[in-house]
Amino acid sequence: MxxxxxxxxxxxxxxxxxxxxxxxxxxxxxxxxxxxxxxxxxxxxxxxxxxxxxxxxxxxxxxxxxxxxxxxxxxxxxxxxxxxxxxxxxxxxxxxxLGREFGKVDGVVRAKRKPYIPVVLSRQEVDLIIGKLRYPYDLVVKFLYGCGLRLGECMNIRINNFNLDAGVLTIHDGKGKKDRTLPLPEVILPEIHRQFDAVRLLHRQDLDQGIAGAFMFDSIEKKYKNAGREFHWQWFFPAKDLTWVPDAGEYRRAHLHDRHVQKAIKSVVQRAQLTKRATAHTFRHSFASHLLQANYDIRTIQELLGHSDIRTTMIYTHTVKSRTIKKTKSPLDIDPSEMK
The missing domain is CATH 1.10.150.130 (Tyrosine recombinase, N-terminal domain)
Structure with missing residues (x-):
């Protein structure tokens, strides 16, 4: 040092x-x-x-x-x-x-944490937006809402993330470097199979044109030189256009860009004249809130969302109406049988 x-x-x-x-x-x-x-x-x-x-x-x-x-x-x-x-x-x-440890950092004025309640769409609003989106953005939103994914997680899905026999999707290296497994919505399985066929066709065209394949992790690329050309490593939501890599002197296939998805969602939300401000992340909020409304256990929802701290998941308790009591009562006014 x-x-x-x-x-x-x-x-x-x-x-x-x-x-x-x-x-x-x-x-x-x-x-x-x-x-x-x-x-x-x-x-x-x-x-x-x-x-x-x-x-x-x-x-x-x-x-x-x-x-x-x-x-x-x-x-x-x-x-x-x-x-x-x-x-x-x-x-x-x-x-x-710098090769130095902080030690104690006392005496810092902390920024005030404002109470935050996320925007949640109704199921009707979710269906309305999906119905107005064009391919492939409609399928993207079905994954955001149907699996509770972050946009980055959704864009990074590869073919090998799917286990169709078991009906599950594995998200690798999510936020916080945590893997998690999610149930695939059965209602969109036919669309998933069609997307597989579309990716397979695009992959064959890329191979015929001598394209270097999908962008890969450096660690995988070093170990398996041709991994990017293998079908199971292809993006589930591939970009329409190829990307030129000057250093390597080759074309590669990237995934669909986050910004294009956000732009498509924003356009539809404006045309639908919703009173709520909805983004790609709103569908993840809606996923959690709707499961809570359906009486799913908060710990289960925490695991599905990939939250490390239950307090992060607890915020969704503020997005749904309590079903445990209709009107505040004194304990003296409650029938003892209701307390059992």
Whole structure:
């Protein structure tokens, strides 16, 4: 660590920060964190750099972090979740890029956590939106709502995530690097089979044209060089157009872009003139709330959503009406037989 510090000390501050960002990217890649995490951590690190007026990385202290986090709450008035994300980003930055531990971070003004109740669509509203969406966006929403998926999880589904014989879908490396298995909605099984046929046809065309196949994880690509050309590794929702990879000098097939799905949903919601603001994530909220309405156990819903903390799932108890009591009564007014 001393050698790294002395090496950095010889560089101008800008060059030191350039090295830090290279290190940040490498450390995130080693741990197989998502591109979104890389982007978020890079953004917060740059904001911290700007706040510290380009101070040399080796001279940064925990007190600097405290000042930055307090500034986010007091001056920038960021949400509690944003402040927590900034804290996690800087914790990673100090630990893995600077080789230093935080220690205690006391005395930070915490951003206020506002009570949040998610927007939930009725089943009729869900059906209305699906009915107005064109292929493949209608099928995407059926997975978002029918399986309670995050949009990123849905876009990353590959053919080998399905076990049609058992009627289940396995989500690999969801948020928090947790795998989970979900029941496939039986009502859309015919559409799933048709999508398999469409992907199979597109895959054959790609092979005939010499396309390098689907984009793959680096670890899989190194171990199985031709994995991207195998059918079971193809995206379930492939992009319409191919992507040119300059470094490799080849075309690859990516999955359908998140932004295209969001745009399609936004357009339909506006045309349907719904009074609610609905996004792709709204269907996941609706999935959880409708299961709760159907008297599913909260722990079961937690597992289906992939929440590590039951408190995250408990928020959906505020989106449905209580069925346990119609009117508040004094215990003296309740028939003893109702308490058994």
């Amino acid at each position: 001393e050698k790294k510090a002395s090496f950095h000390a010889k560089l101008p501050n800008e060059d030191q920060w350039h090295e830090v960002y290279k290190k940040l990217g490498a450390e995130i890649k080693i741990r197989h964190y998502s591109p979104k995490t890389h982007k978020a951590y890079s953004i917060w690190t740059r904001k911290f750099q700007h706040f510290m007026k380009n101070k040399a990385p080796d001279l940064l202290t925990v007190e600097d972090v405290k000042a930055f986090l307090t500034s986010l709450a007091v001056e920038s008035k960021v949400s509690a979740s944003s402040q927590n994300q900034a804290f996690n980003a800087l914790l990673f930055f100090f630990r893995h890029c």
